[in-house]
Amino acid sequence: MAHKIGVVGDKDSILPFKMLGFDVFYASEAKEARKMVDHLAKNEYGIIYLTETLGEKIPDTIRRYDSKIQPAVILIPNHTGSLNIGKKRIQDNVEKAVGQNIL
Amino acid sequence: MNKGKIVSVSGPLVTAEGMEHANIQDICRVGDLGLIGEIIEMRGSIASIQVYEETSMVGPGEPVETTGEALSVELAPGIMSQMFDGIQRPLDTFLKRAESNYLSRGVSIEPLDREKKWTFTPSVTVGTKVTTGDVIGHVQETPVVDHKIMVPVGVEGTVTDVKTGDFNITETIYTLDTEEGKKEFTMTQKWPVRRGRPTARKLNPTTPLKTGQRVIDTLFPVAKGGSAAVPGPFGAGKTVVQHQIAKYADVDIVVYVGCGERGNEMTDVINEFPELIDPNTGESIMARTILIANTSNMPVAAREASIYTGITIAEYFRDMGYSVAIMADSTSRWAEALREMSGRLEEMPGDEGYPAYLGSRLAEFYERAGKVITLGNEGREGSITAIGAVSPPGGDTSEPVTQNTLRVAKVFWGLDAGLSRKRHFPAINWLDSYSLYVNEMTAHIGETLGVDWNKMVTRSSSLLQDEAELQEIVQLVGAESLSEKDRLKLVVARMIREDYLQQNAFDDVDSTTSIQKQYEMLHTILTFEEEAKKGMELGAYFDEIIQGTVDIRERIGRGKFLPENEIAQFEDMRSSIQETIHQVVEKGGMDTDA
Numbered sequence: 001m002a003h004k005i006g007v008v009g010d011k012d013s014i015l016p017f018k019m020l021g022f023d024v025f026y027a028s029e030a031k032e033a034r035k036m037v038d039h040l041a042k043n044e045y046g047i048i049y050l051t052e053t054l055g056e057k058i059p060d061t062i063r064r065y066d067s068k069i070q071p072a073v074i075l076i077p078n079h080t081g082s083l084n085i086g087k088k089r090i091q092d093n094v095e096k097a098v099g100q101n102i103l
Numbered sequence: 104m105n106k107g108k109i110v111s112v113s114g115p116l117v118t119a120e121g122m123e124h125a126n127i128q129d130i131c132r133v134g135d136l137g138l139i140g141e142i143i144e145m146r147g148s149i150a151s152i153q154v155y156e157e158t159s160m161v162g163p164g165e166p167v168e169t170t171g172e173a174l175s176v177e178l179a180p181g182i183m184s185q186m187f188d189g190i191q192r193p194l195d196t197f198l199k200r201a202e203s204n205y206l207s208r209g210v211s212i213e214p215l216d217r218e219k220k221w222t223f224t225p226s227v228t229v230g231t232k233v234t235t236g237d238v239i240g241h242v243q244e245t246p247v248v249d250h251k252i253m254v255p256v257g258v259e260g261t262v263t264d265v266k267t268g269d270f271n272i273t274e275t276i277y278t279l280d281t282e283e284g285k286k287e288f289t290m291t292q293k294w295p296v297r298r299g300r301p302t303a304r305k306l307n308p309t310t311p312l313k314t315g316q317r318v319i320d321t322l323f324p325v326a327k328g329g330s331a332a333v334p335g336p337f338g339a340g341k342t343v344v345q346h347q348i349a350k351y352a353d354v355d356i357v358v359y360v361g362c363g364e365r366g367n368e369m370t371d372v373i374n375e376f377p378e379l380i381d382p383n384t385g386e387s388i389m390a391r392t393i394l395i396a397n398t399s400n401m402p403v404a405a406r407e408a409s410i411y412t413g414i415t416i417a418e419y420f421r422d423m424g425y426s427v428a429i430m431a432d433s434t435s436r437w438a439e440a441l442r443e444m445s446g447r448l449e450e451m452p453g454d455e456g457y458p459a460y461l462g463s464r465l466a467e468f469y470e471r472a473g474k475v476i477t478l479g480n481e482g483r484e485g486s487i488t489a490i491g492a493v494s495p496p497g498g499d500t501s502e503p504v505t506q507n508t509l510r511v512a513k514v515f516w517g518l519d520a521g522l523s524r525k526r527h528f529p530a531i532n533w534l535d536s537y538s539l540y541v542n543e544m545t546a547h548i549g550e551t552l553g554v555d556w557n558k559m560v561t562r563s564s565s566l567l568q569d570e571a572e573l574q575e576i577v578q579l580v581g582a583e584s585l586s587e588k589d590r591l592k593l594v595v596a597r598m599i600r601e602d603y604l605q606q607n608a609f610d611d612v613d614s615t616t617s618i619q620k621q622y623e624m625l626h627t628i629l630t631f632e633e634e635a636k637k638g639m640e641l642g643a644y645f646d647e648i649i650q651g652t653v654d655i656r657e658r659i660g661r662g663k664f665l666p667e668n669e670i671a672q673f674e675d676m677r678s679s680i681q682e683t684i685h686q687v688v689e690k691g692g693m694d695t696d697a
Binding site for chain 1: 583
């Protein structure tokens with residue numbers, strides 16, 4: 001089953017994704033971002049890329065989708081640089097899955 | 104009178120020879136002490152007699168005298184509020200006569216007070232034709248019980264004389280001109296306990312017995328005229344359930360048979376019941392209660408009789424047109440008495456040593472319950488609801504007494520040791536228990552309340568069932584793995600368990616709950632579920648709803664302690680549930696345009 005890929009974040013950071021054919025949605029505030037992620041999740045987006053700066057503001061929402069198979073909410077750095085939250089999440093998940101940090 | 108001679112004595116079983124004149128089920132006076140016994144087996148001239156009193160110091164050679172009568176109870180005014188032993192000897196008179204707290208032997212006491220005068224008001228006039236079951240007159244026995252004096256079974260005739268005034272129960276109060284000539288009658292009737300009193304016909308039970316216990320009235324209702332079994336391991340609360348029903352059920356008469364259980368439980372009854380006020384009549388509960396006590400240290404054979412004595416008294420009041428509830432606590436002790444006698448008779452044992460006829464004996468008892476049209480021209484409607492506790496050893500309900508009981512009882516309130524350890528009382532397990540009356544009874548309650556009660560009950564039980572399944576998943580992989588919908592289900596199911604089903608028998612308010620209040624409480628909890636679901640659809644997260652509704656959920660939890668006259672507050676609660684959830688949605692959730 002094909003799923004769509006959505007990107008949520010500030011305009012400057014996510015505009016390039018449009019070139020790849022992803023749907024981009026602009027959000028700059030926590031409330032907006034939360035609405036957008038919930039909205040995408042409801043509309044069968046399989047992967048949602050979210051900028052780390054926004055992700056930091058809506059931990060509840062991210063935790064909510066952690067336990068679900070889809071969508072996968074993946075944090076990406078924005079144009080100002082990485083906050084290392086995204087990377088840490090991946091490492092945590094790997095550790096959970098394998099039992100050891102192999103990265 | 105013919106006399107036999109004792110051949111052997113084995114505990115409560117005495118065999119005597121020279122008894123060819125006697126019949127089975129005759130009452131005998133055994134030995135020099137004159138102990139009361141009943142013939143339960145005849146082989147030629149040898150009779151086996153079950154003795155209802157302690158038989159130590161009775162030996163072979165002593166005489167046995169038969170009375171030629173079957174074991175009977177005396178039915179007349181004065182029976183209410185009394186406490187009898189298994190063969191209808193009043194225990195307070197016994198105490199005075201024996202001058203001891205324990206039973207002494209060979210004492211013969213009149214079951215009912217012969218001296219006391221009762222005011223009799225006739226309701227028939229001379230010349231009226233009457234038949235069995237017709238009411239001759241009334242005696243106001245206690246403030247709530249109008250004792251109807253009925254024409255005994257098998258008698259028919261024309262009234263030639265009827266008196267008015269104060270009489271004791273042995274004085275003639277009316278005379279009938281029957282086919283066999285004129286006959287004089289007193290207020291007293293005698294009836295053999297092992298025979299059911301006849302009725303015109305049986306009816307299908309349709310009205311619920313309101314017990315005031317939420318788990319029973321809502322999930323597992325019993326009909327007036329139905330039969331229920333309460334099996335449970337030690338300490339699970341069988342006796343408390345029975346006491347609660349005896350206290351608060353909306354019946355006219357309660358017969359409480361304490362059969363082989365601890366004496367202190369009967370003490371509780373004697374101490375508590377007189378102080379309690381029946382919410383339906385405003386009088387003391389004792390004014391409608393008859394107690395039959397055969398505690399664990401009383402003779403085992405009389406235990407066997409106590410159940411029959413109880414149900415015969417219940418039938419007598421049913422014939423007056425009352426709804427009667429009989430509690431038997433516990434039928435296991437009664438079955439053990441059967442087993443002991445059967446063993447001494449050297450009968451072939453069945454399962455676990457119980458006699459092969461255990462099932463039919465249990466059925467005999469429960470089948471005497473029912474809703475009936477009584478004999479007599481009036482066609483009164485009376486009912487007996489039989490509720491028997493069963494104490495399966497080790498709480499294992501696959502043992503014979505429980506199984507045989509379940510075959511005849513239509514309601515099963517399975518008490519659960521796990522629940523009682525968690526302090527969830529009444530510890531009636533909502534997954535194991537059942538009531539075959541549930542459809543008719545919920546429909547009836549729904550009609551009286553004018554609401555869809557059936558739907559609410561179904562919703563609650565399906566929530567509780569889902570909860571059990573979800574709990575298994577939670578135990579395997581943790582609560583996080585559940586969807587938000589399922590987590591809400593868990594919360595609501597917990598509210599139903601803790602705020603609704605759990606009921607404190609020792610709290611003044613919570614001890615009993617009217618059907619109206621039960622509806623309000625359940626409606627409030629289900630409203631919460633509904634609103635929370637809506638909130639989640641509007642984008643609020645489960646965690647937000649739970650955090651936002653802490654206060655209101657606590658208020659719902661305290662709802663059971665709201666007195667009956669303040670149930671309007673539930674309406675208030677429901678509107679504040681709506682408000683709170685709206686606030687939660689506004690704060691975080693997204694609007695409907697999603």
